[in-house]
Amino acid sequence: MRDVALRAGVSVKTVSRVFNDDPHVLPETRDRVSDALAQLNYTPNMLARTFRDGRSPVIGVAVPSISDPFFASIVGGVEQVASRHDMSVVVTSLGGEGAHEEGRVESLLKRQLGALVMAPTADDQGYLARWAGKLPLVFVDRPPRGLDADCFVEDDEGGARAATAHLVGRGHRRIAFIGNSTSASTTASRLVGYRAALAEAGLPADEELVQLSSLTSGGALRAVQRLEALEAAPTALFSSDAETTMALVPALVGRRLAITAFGDFPMAAMLSPALTVVDQDPASLGRLAAERAVARLDGPLESPAQHVTLPVRLLERSSCRSPQDLVELFPWTVPDGGGRVVWESPRP
Incomplete structure (x- = not known):
C-alpha cells in the first residue's frame, strides 16, 4: 500500500x-x-486484516468428518456467516475417535485463527482453557467437557424419546437401539431418551436390545444378526445417528423391522420404505455458532457462556409399520415424498 x-x-x-x-x-x-x-x-493480504482487538479474520472449524453430510452442513453454515463478514474459514477433520483431537486442534489454533467452532470427539476439552482468553471458542452438536464455553446443541434426548415413542405407538414392544459409542455425548443423550420412552410406556429396558459401535456396514450387519438371534427378537429399531443408519441400510434389506432414525440424510426419503427420521438443522447450528464467534470478536471474551439447545422434529414417513403390517425392506428405491411433521421440540 x-x-x-x-x-x-x-x-x-x-x-x-x-x-x-x-x-x-x-x-x-x-x-x-x-x-x-x-x-x-x-x-x-486478507490475513493482515484484523478486528479492533487485533484478532485475525479467520474462523477455524473442527468436526469429526467433513465427509459426513451433517458436519458438512455445519461447515456450510459457518461459511455463510464468515462470507457476510468478509472472513475466511479453515476446516480440519478430527476423526471419529477422540485420540487425535487435541493434536489436530492445537495445530489448527497455531494458524493465527480469530475464532474456533468445534464439534468435539474427545472426553475432555480442558486442554483448551489456555486458549479461552485469547480467542472465541464455540462448540456445536456436542457440549465441551472440562471447559465452560459457548455451545449450540440439539434436543438429542427429546428427539430420541419421540422417535422411540412413535414406534411404541405403532404397537411395538421389543425395540432395539443401534448406535456408536456412548463416549459421544449425542449417543449417550439419545440412549437416555430411548430408555425414557420405554419407561413412560411401562416397557422394560432390555440391555440385550442395545447395540453400540456399529458404524461400519460389517458392524451393522453383526448387530442386526445378534438382535435376530435373541429368543425374543425385536420388531423395531431406533438408529441413533445418520452415519449408523447409512451403515444399516444394506443389513436391513429383506428384513421385517420397523425403523426410526435420528438424523436425516440424502436419499433417506427415497428408500422404500422411506425412513421416519428425527430431522435436524445442522446449517443453523453452524450459522449460530459463527455468529456467536463474530460477536465475541467485536466484544469482550469474558461475557458469560451461552448454552443453547435447538429444537428437532420427527418426520413421519413409511418405515414405521405395526408388527402385523411389516413388509420386507426391499429394494430401497421407491420415492416416498418428504414426510410430515408429527412432533417438534418446544422452542427455547
Whole structure:
C-alpha cells in the first residue's frame, strides 16, 4: 500500500479508503489511486486484516468428518456467516475417535485463527482453557467437557424419546437401539431418551436390545444378526445417528423391522420404505455458532457462556409399520415424498 500511495502521490490512508470504496474520496484522487493499484497489480493480504482487538479474520472449524453430510452442513453454515463478514474459514477433520483431537486442534489454533467452532470427539476439552482468553471458542452438536464455553446443541434426548415413542405407538414392544459409542455425548443423550420412552410406556429396558459401535456396514450387519438371534427378537429399531443408519441400510434389506432414525440424510426419503427420521438443522447450528464467534470478536471474551439447545422434529414417513403390517425392506428405491411433521421440540 505504501508503494501504491507513493505512485499515486497520496497517503496510505487514502489508498485504504479507495480500496474500501469510501464515497468521500475525490473522483480525480480515486482515479489516480485506481491506476496505481492496477499498475502495481496490488492485492490485499486478507490475513493482515484484523478486528479492533487485533484478532485475525479467520474462523477455524473442527468436526469429526467433513465427509459426513451433517458436519458438512455445519461447515456450510459457518461459511455463510464468515462470507457476510468478509472472513475466511479453515476446516480440519478430527476423526471419529477422540485420540487425535487435541493434536489436530492445537495445530489448527497455531494458524493465527480469530475464532474456533468445534464439534468435539474427545472426553475432555480442558486442554483448551489456555486458549479461552485469547480467542472465541464455540462448540456445536456436542457440549465441551472440562471447559465452560459457548455451545449450540440439539434436543438429542427429546428427539430420541419421540422417535422411540412413535414406534411404541405403532404397537411395538421389543425395540432395539443401534448406535456408536456412548463416549459421544449425542449417543449417550439419545440412549437416555430411548430408555425414557420405554419407561413412560411401562416397557422394560432390555440391555440385550442395545447395540453400540456399529458404524461400519460389517458392524451393522453383526448387530442386526445378534438382535435376530435373541429368543425374543425385536420388531423395531431406533438408529441413533445418520452415519449408523447409512451403515444399516444394506443389513436391513429383506428384513421385517420397523425403523426410526435420528438424523436425516440424502436419499433417506427415497428408500422404500422411506425412513421416519428425527430431522435436524445442522446449517443453523453452524450459522449460530459463527455468529456467536463474530460477536465475541467485536466484544469482550469474558461475557458469560451461552448454552443453547435447538429444537428437532420427527418426520413421519413409511418405515414405521405395526408388527402385523411389516413388509420386507426391499429394494430401497421407491420415492416416498418428504414426510410430515408429527412432533417438534418446544422452542427455547
